[in-house]
Amino acid sequence: MPAYFDHNATTPLHPAAREAWLQASDRHWHNASSLYREAGLTSQALEAAREALGDLLGVEPERVVFTSGATESNNALFAGLSKCLPPDAVVAISAIEHPSVREAARAWLGRGRVLEIPVDPQGIVQPAILKALILQHGPALVSVMAANNESGVLQPWPELRELCRENGVHFHTDAAQWMGKLPAEALGTCNYITGSAHKFGGPKGTGFLVLADAAESFPLLLGGPQEHGHRAGTENYPGIAAMLAALKAANQNLGETSLKQSRYRDAFAAQMKQTFPGLRIISAGAPRLWNTVLMVMPRHDNLKWLTRLTRRGFAISTGSACSSGKEGSSVVVQALGASWEELKRVVRVSGGWDTSETDWRDLAGAFAEVGAELDEGGKGRAGTSSNPVMPSQFWD
Numbered sequence: 001m002p003a004y005f006d007h008n009a010t011t012p013l014h015p016a017a018r019e020a021w022l023q024a025s026d027r028h029w030h031n032a033s034s035l036y037r038e039a040g041l042t043s044q045a046l047e048a049a050r051e052a053l054g055d056l057l058g059v060e061p062e063r064v065v066f067t068s069g070a071t072e073s074n075n076a077l078f079a080g081l082s083k084c085l086p087p088d089a090v091v092a093i094s095a096i097e098h099p100s101v102r103e104a105a106r107a108w109l110g111r112g113r114v115l116e117i118p119v120d121p122q123g124i125v126q127p128a129i130l131k132a133l134i135l136q137h138g139p140a141l142v143s144v145m146a147a148n149n150e151s152g153v154l155q156p157w158p159e160l161r162e163l164c165r166e167n168g169v170h171f172h173t174d175a176a177q178w179m180g181k182l183p184a185e186a187l188g189t190c191n192y193i194t195g196s197a198h199k200f201g202g203p204k205g206t207g208f209l210v211l212a213d214a215a216e217s218f219p220l221l222l223g224g225p226q227e228h229g230h231r232a233g234t235e236n237y238p239g240i241a242a243m244l245a246a247l248k249a250a251n252q253n254l255g256e257t258s259l260k261q262s263r264y265r266d267a268f269a270a271q272m273k274q275t276f277p278g279l280r281i282i283s284a285g286a287p288r289l290w291n292t293v294l295m296v297m298p299r300h301d302n303l304k305w306l307t308r309l310t311r312r313g314f315a316i317s318t319g320s321a322c323s324s325g326k327e328g329s330s331v332v333v334q335a336l337g338a339s340w341e342e343l344k345r346v347v348r349v350s351g352g353w354d355t356s357e358t359d360w361r362d363l364a365g366a367f368a369e370v371g372a373e374l375d376e377g378g379k380g381r382a383g384t385s386s387n388p389v390m391p392s393q394f395w396d
Ligand code: PMP
Pocket: 008, 009, 068, 069, 070, 071, 072, 098, 100, 145, 147, 148, 149, 174, 175, 176, 177, 195, 196, 197, 207, 395, 396
């Protein structure tokens, strides 16, 4: 039975989300902007969904804008800021942001207006470093993701947000990897929040951006006045209903899930270290998502591990095997001081809410088998193949 260990890339649709999507598509397929009764019902259902998400996050529903996902939300944020900030205002983003934050900020504001907040060797933004940056440069906005998609490292965003508040700076968090894996209520204290349904059992193509103020004019998509003027285009109500159903399902027994799953994940990591002396787990000492392990294998290129594990029915993700020096290839691993040579040996394993102890144990067993197979074929040589340029898998 294949085991899926790539939940940070995307998740399968939760049955509750599928059911909600089907029901919404049957009952509320009318255009929410139309004027007859049925359309009014769609509009009401849409506003009820906005309220439910607002409640879940602890923000006024008017601040919630439904989007097509985290990439659009992050673009909308910086596009909006580019229109309303003074031309000399700068923003600060962490060195480990997803490309949809980094590239959007640079493109919409210009490279010179985007400062980078360095991370410590564990991949964490230290409040003292951020404070010094704020005092020196006075950014208009700070953007630090809640949880990292590659390493799973959790940022101390409540402290960072507080620091920003004390200094009159707006704080944005890309919570795409946090939502559905950890409690969401406190996120509402951030000025801007990004989320994406397909990271927690919802459908692809649905997400949200929470605005600092409902009156802000942040339209990335121009056209009709949908989403209270924040985003043009007919609303994807079935997707939104499914996103909410998935979030509710993911949030059920979250405490229990995270305790149980982190035990399985830690046992897997221990077994891997025993089987492969020299294996390095990135940010092992930092608080991390309960489902993620980012590892530098002691030998053999990550693609070799991936293809052989795929044949055995396990889906994992490679780290960046990019040897071209192209920016954007596993920025996180680079930020943690890994060499180019090590980048070729990075693999990421990310379990899900229902991943069993046996799945984790079987995965460790499969790694051991593949390791023996590769050692046999390659006589245990370090993974320095001539494999030329591989794109990073972590743009997922
Ligand atoms: N931000 C983070 C932290 C992510 O992990 C991802 C998806 N991997 C995105 C943004 C982009 O999300 P989407 O696929 O919804 O555009």
